[in-house]
Amino acid sequence: MFDNLMILFQAPVITVDLVLNGLLLGAIFALAAYGMALVWGVMSIINIAQGEFVMLGGYVAVMMYWGGIHPLLAVPVAAVVMFIVGWALYRAVIFRVVDRDLFVSILATFGLSILLQQLMNTAFSGNVQIAEAGLGTVFLFDGLVTLSEIKVVAFVLAIVVGGCMVVFLKRSRMGQAIRATAQNARAARVMGINTDRVYAVTYGLNAAICGSCGALVAMAYNIHPYIGLPYTIRSFMIVVVAGLGNFAGVILAGLGLGAAENIAGFVLGAQYQLAFVFALLVVVLVWRNWRLAAKRQYLK
Amino acid sequence: MRIFPTLTIAAAGLVAFGGAAFAQDTITLGSAVSLTGNYSTNGEHTQRGYDLAVEKINEAGGIKVGDKTYKLEVKYYDDESTPARGAELAERLVKQDGIKLILGPYGSGLTKAVAPVTEELQVPMVEANGASRSLFTNGWKYIFATLSTSEQYLASAIALAAENAEALGKKPEEIKVAVVVENDPFSADVRAGVLDDMKKYGMQLVIDDQFPRELNDMSATLTKVKALKPDVLIVSGHSKGAATGIRQVSEQKVYVPILAMTHCDSADIIGNFGVASEYTLCATQWAPTLSYKDDLFGSAADYAKTFEAKYGYAPPYQAAESSAAVQVFADALERAGSTDPKAVRDALAATDIETFYGKIKFDETGKNIAKPMALYQVLDGEYKIVAPSAVAETKAVIPRPAMN
DSSP: OHHHHHHHHHOHHHHHHHHHHHHHHHHHHHHHHHHHHHHHHHHOOOOTTHHHHHHHHHHHHHHHHHTTSOGGGHHHHHHHHHHHHHHHHHHHTGGGTTTSOHHHHHHHHHHHHHHHHHHHHHHHOSSOBOOOOOOOEEEETTTTEEEEHHHHHHHHHHHHHHHHHHHHHHHSHHHHHHHHHHHOHHHHHHTTOOHHHHHHHHHHHHHHHHHHHHHHHHHHSOBOTTOHHHHHHHHHHHHHHHOTTOHHHHHHHHHHHHHHHHHHHHHHOGGGHHHHHHHHHHHHHHHTTTOTTTSOOOOO | OTHHHHHHHHHHHHHHHHHHHHHHTEEEEEEEEOSSSTTHHHHHHHHHHHHHHHHHHHHTTOEEETTEEEEEEEEEEEOTTOHHHHHHHHHHHHHTSOOOOEEOOSSHHHHHHHHHHHHHHTOOEEESSOOOGGGGSSOOSSEEESSOOGGGTTHHHHHHHHHTTTTTTSOGGGOEEEEEEESSHHHHHHHHHHHHHHHHHTOEEEEEEEEOTTOOOOHHHHHHHHHHOOSEEEEESHHHHHHHHHHHHHHTTOOOSEEEESOTTTTTHHHHHGGGGTTOEEEESOOTTSOOEETTTEEHHHHHHHHHHHHSSOOOHHHHHHHHHHHHHHHHHHHHTSOOHHHHHHHHHTOEEEETTEEEEBOTTSOBOSOOOEEEEEETTEEEEEESGGGOSSOOOOSOOOOO
């Protein structure tokens, strides 16, 4: 461990590489987390199937790749497909658990995540699948710093999606309805807002953002039916750190987590990388005095 | 009109008699395999391997046990890739279904769950897909494995590095090795085998990272590889590890003279990554190009042809080792001259045969000690066996050329 720390001091370029790659990794986590922040903020639901939505988006990219279509096109296509999937899942399952105990929604979405895993396992087998976008790598400092272009695309998309979400929530009619519902659903209903429709759109939007994130994951890493869990864990972690509905906070927490995780992986060894994430989560929860989950926060 | 009830009773009697006669002439093996869940793909390869061997044995007239000739059949349950379910189903096979001969599930974790059950109930299990060496350190007497155990998977890559030390411009003890494995029982054994062999040659361990199952990104570890420049990079993490390894090694332009990994074929590194997979060394239990043969299937290549004709794809080694497990049972039953589990167990312990899959002879722990692991290298988009040298198709390209 100390040897690895020494490398960071002796070769600062290595540190630059780790931080930059960590930021790119963090942008992907942030993309997966936006929707969780939204769903948690508006519907008071913790969506355990978050990672499975990422996985489904990945399979959209893989199928397009198999069909000879450039998988980068899968980013918008997966968003549309997953919006419909999210909407349908809300109509089929989630509407029954909104406004009920948090535990009920955790159980329902946990069931959903297992169901989606098994469905994808049956459809695509447990083997890893990839979608090759044909993008290259940017090399800096004599090749010591490497940036994968697809991850740079993910980074840009994460920033753009964050910005679009803020504009959508502040400027559009539906966005205002979502914010009103997040503040007080009953009052919003009295004011004539169809909160059921707002919830469906919110859940669909969550699935859509996760879907485009998944398409990028298929191009940057790989996809199999069980990739969901790390994305769910990290989304939860990011939302806890950022605060509900705080999209600037989500991107900052995501980038910070990615960089911290990458450096921890280098210094402590990959075996402690996930433990490090959990340790951070515990620290943040203690720091926030366990109140976050219970406290209603409003979309900013 | 009364003829109909009479005929019905007679027909029922005939069916019952026929069924009983049929049951008498059939020996049923039992197996709980992963038909759904995490391991469903390899579970299916396992089942197909069993089925193909049963079909061939039955076509060849069945097996002679004592004075009688029997057909074979397998009763399957789906363990859903869950160890607890596997153990429960193994117990059901023996206690409820009365089956006393068990074929193993897919994977070390599942086999580890089933083995205590078969051991306690004293029924022999021939398994083909549990490679973890911890399966053979418990003093179990009823488990027999056709495959090479996992600590042997990449040990041959270390031997190859030592043999080629001069080509790398070093002595064996100057060679630096980076070991990157998934944190699961199988890869822990692969790592232990590599470390043991490294010790033998006095090689230096410069990176020893174990990544959790959930980790999809090795870039931090590969940055370390770039900084420390090892001569050998060992990667083991099922198909996900192989896919991530190849992709990120090429993406980050990490150069190592020797890159060796497990599960290249299940990750389809050639199909998925093309040129990026060139010169990678891959561990394999079996390959159709090996020169093993038997009377049932013919050569390893003949087995591959038969399998492909039936299932439409080339047999992965998981299927081949599973077929060999059925052959081992058939051979032991014939030699035992009885279906009594104790007698079959003793016959299994004395197994010494050659199959299309390789030689099979068990040590006192039930491990197959007669068949070495093979190592192939991706050369011009094809897997070519490069070790062990006795069965190699070509010489390994070491060091691998730098890629642009």
